[in-house]
Amino acid sequence: MARYRVLTGLDYPPNKRAEIGDIVEDLPAQSVKWLLADGHIEDADKPKKVVAEEPAPTPAKKAVEFKPDAKDGDKDGLVQDATIHERPVEEK
Amino acid sequence: MPTFRHGKNTVVLAKQYNISEYLTSVTASNSVETPETTTFSSSDRSYIAGHTEGTVSFEGLFDGTTNGVTVGATADGIDKILSDALGDSTNTVMTVSNDGGAFGRRAILLDAVETSYEVTSPLTDVIAISGGANANDGLEYGVWLTYNTAYTTATNGTAVDNSASSANGSVANLHVTTNTRSTAVTVKVQHSTDNSTWVDLITFASVSATTLTSERKTTTGTVNRYVRVQVTPTAGTGSITLSVAFSRR
Numbered sequence: 001m002a003r004y005r006v007l008t009g010l011d012y013p014p015n016k017r018a019e020i021g022d023i024v025e026d027l028p029a030q031s032v033k034w035l036l037a038d039g040h041i042e043d044a045d046k047p048k049k050v051v052a053e054e055p056a057p058t059p060a061k062k063a064v065e066f067k068p069d070a071k072d073g074d075k076d077g078l079v080q081d082a083t084i085h086e087r088p089v090e091e092k
Numbered sequence: 093m094p095t096f097r098h099g100k101n102t103v104v105l106a107k108q109y110n111i112s113e114y115l116t117s118v119t120a121s122n123s124v125e126t127p128e129t130t131t132f133s134s135s136d137r138s139y140i141a142g143h144t145e146g147t148v149s150f151e152g153l154f155d156g157t158t159n160g161v162t163v164g165a166t167a168d169g170i171d172k173i174l175s176d177a178l179g180d181s182t183n184t185v186m187t188v189s190n191d192g193g194a195f196g197r198r199a200i201l202l203d204a205v206e207t208s209y210e211v212t213s214p215l216t217d218v219i220a221i222s223g224g225a226n227a228n229d230g231l232e233y234g235v236w237l238t239y240n241t242a243y244t245t246a247t248n249g250t251a252v253d254n255s256a257s258s259a260n261g262s263v264a265n266l267h268v269t270t271n272t273r274s275t276a277v278t279v280k281v282q283h284s285t286d287n288s289t290w291v292d293l294i295t296f297a298s299v300s301a302t303t304l305t306s307e308r309k310t311t312t313g314t315v316n317r318y319v320r321v322q323v324t325p326t327a328g329t330g331s332i333t334l335s336v337a338f339s340r341r
Contacts, residue, residue, distance in 0.1 A: 009295075010289060031289035034286070038316075
């Protein structure tokens with residue numbers, strides 16, 4: 001018997017109530033079509049639609065003054081880290 | 093054969109009050125501005141529909157009873173109700189029914205902003221009141237899903253058949269005018285395609301024990317062919333008397 005996940009609270013005969021998230025398998029046959037079409041239920045045996053998470057936005061780089069003699073304080077090979085002037089350490 | 097109605101059965105609900113018993117006249121007007129679009133080379137004037145504007149005006153008889161002030165008073169009279177509403181930052185949930193208060197009768201729903209209130213004392217007659225309100229979002233024409241009905245148990249209301257679904261959302265006004273329930277009550281509007289299985293469309297805020305209240309809620313999108321009200325008191329005692337008007341957009 002088909003099983004459906006309830007997406008909108010609903011009442012159905014005889015005097016039954018299903019809340020959001022309930023799994024039901026005794027919905028009236030004549031109601032299933034329009035409940036599916038209107039998005040009030042979904043097939044419980046199909047995996048839930050997973051909405052892909054958007055990648056976290058890259059933090060904006062700080063607008064700071066350009067320092068020609070900037071030093072690599074944290075020894076990561078970059079100077080003026082996380083700024084618009086971030087660049088590799090120049091070899092001397 | 094037309095079905096005519098007598099004006100004596102007109103009802104007006106404002107917030108949690110049935111103010112019909114104070115009023116002698118009410119007029120609900122709706123209009124739309126029609127900017128002119130006539131141009132050179134046109135032989136006839138032409139217009140285009142713009143914004144609609146709804147207003148309500150009313151006249152009635154003064155009652156200065158004030159709950160908590162007037163000895164023996166258990167409810168406010170019309171003067172307190174309307175003077176409080178004037179300038180109130182919270183709009184008034186208002187439903188006017190020239191068609192009378194009964195299931196399925198026509199009702200006009202509005203989110204009223206009161207614009208005027210007058211009290212007139214004639215030398216030789218009853219003190220009178222009058223006033224008016226603008227309808228925020230305009231007037232909406234619908235029907236009563238239930239009117240002034242007392243509920244003590246969970247009840248599914250009778251279905252209103254619109255003969256077809258609609259696509260532009262809806263609005264519903266709830267007025268709780270009497271409440272002796274000892275526990276909370278849930279009021280919903282449900283819709284259905286087959287008049288058999290019913291889906292929640294609008295769920296009003298839970299009505300607390302003995303609380304008188306009103307609420308207006310709107311929806312967007314599809315409203316199925318059949319609509320009904322559902323009232324569900326949680327276990328307890330007492331009754332709740334309420335009215336729900338509903339309009340498709």
